[in-house]
Amino acid sequence: MDINYTFSNEDTETELNYVFQGSRVLCVAGSGSRVIPLLRARPEKLVCVDISGPQLYLTELRLTAVRHLQYKDFCALLGYVKVEKEERKKIFESLILSESAEDYLVQWFEGNNWEGVIFSGKWEVATFDISRLFSFFLPELKYELNSCTDIISQKKYLKGIRNRLRLVFILIFFISICKNLCTSMISLRRKLNLKTTITSVMLYYRGIFKVASKQLIKNNFFYSPFLLGRYHAGDAKTLEIDKNGYCLYKEALTKCSVQYVAADIFEYLNACGEQFDFISMSNVLDYCPVESFEHHMNVVTNSLVERGTVLIRQHLSANFQFDYARVLGMRIVDSSQHEKDKTPFYKLTALKRQSSPLDKYFN
Structure with missing residues (x-):
């Protein structure tokens, strides 16, 4: 099984609003980059859960690296700064991992010729492939x-190339359909969800203008590699490489x-x-049948x-x-922080468990 995600496509700063010192946290592992910033709140316990073994191995690598490496070596191992491949291998070999994680990651690094971690996942490779269309x-x-140094000049430039940007995204849509068609034929499925594909493509297109109205694109860790075909850690730091953090x-x-x-995650919580x-669930529900949502959310409530x-x-x-207001014993928490999330294509919902009618008066 390959590693699908090696970088970050979520803004963990949003999650930090709900973690406090001494808390017990369950987090979907992903690439591990969404897990590390939660440590800033000093939780007592952190359970990293993922249905994908390779993603969990990568999370173990990241957390072990934080525990044992100096900042510069951590950045070098992951690929935030350039180092010789032999140097990266030497850093990796200094870490003590579980046997299964070490066996898998040695093969994975060798298969990637000891390149940096952060843009070696399937999703990240696809991102750079798409960036070639923009180039x-x-x-x-x-x-x-x-060259943009302020929001106004950036918005003006993007407005001037809006039609050409739209053309590129139309091409991305057709490329996505062709890839989905090949996958469907190989797996003997004939169903193509055109609506979902075009909605996704349009969300990324509109997201450019949404982000550009608040932040320079070159400073956004998601859109800078997508549009510019490169990522500069100095310009668009993720929380995991915040030096003070x-x-x-x-x-x-x-x-x-x-x-x-x-x-x-739901089987684990149940057992x-x-x-x-x-509990930081990421977008796990996107991969679940709709009819299972209510059952899954009841499991989460009890946990x-x-x-x-x-x-x-x-x-x-x-x-x-899903209408989360239907979940018994839970109430939706309003948060202005959700509007500041740097990945603007998710609907974010925070739910708080309440066991008393008086709880509705407290945040």
């Missing part, structure tokens, strides 16, 4: 967006119990009998302490938007 049809795009992460790991669980102060919180991401292209 071909908008050869000046990289220079212009890099890194010291906090290392300190937190000395007192935080970390557990890695290879399982379906473990533990309760958590915060939260009183006034515990779950944060759910659901891609805006999803065919079905």
